Amino acid sequence: MKNTTKRWFLEPLKNIMAVLLLFLVMACSDDEEDIPSIVLGALRVENPNFCTHSSGTGGRYDIIIPYSGTQDDVLRNILFEGTLDDGTSNTGVRNQFEGFQLEDGNGELNWGDVCLGFADSAWLDFEVRIETTDGTISSPASIRLNRTDFDN
Structure with missing residues (x-):
């Protein structure tokens, strides 16, 4: 037993x-x-203004993208996603900085004259990542932009 x-x-x-x-x-x-070698800091915007785009009017921003962890890296693309307060989202790729030499260690990238539409939404969550020519993709960074007087 x-x-x-x-x-x-x-x-x-x-x-x-x-x-x-x-x-x-x-x-x-x-x-x-799983940890990206390039880490983005908190996004910030400067010089907000009125703009027009294919969907109507919106807000124009200079988006400042702080980064760290770079070493002899060259930018290929900025990958972005915008999500409105109703859940509608849109993704895209910008290659206007292709070939831009990132500073070793850390620095800031100024993505100027970005025109974003708000449709009927009160806010827009905007997320970016950067991609280098060797295929390295950074961590994401995002900012919530609120509708202002100059937005549609």
């Missing part, structure tokens, strides 16, 4: 320990490959 009780207790305990060990191994795996 004592042997049966011991086995009844130890068998499930072995299974639980095996599962816990599996979770521990998975949690300690090397996740560094």
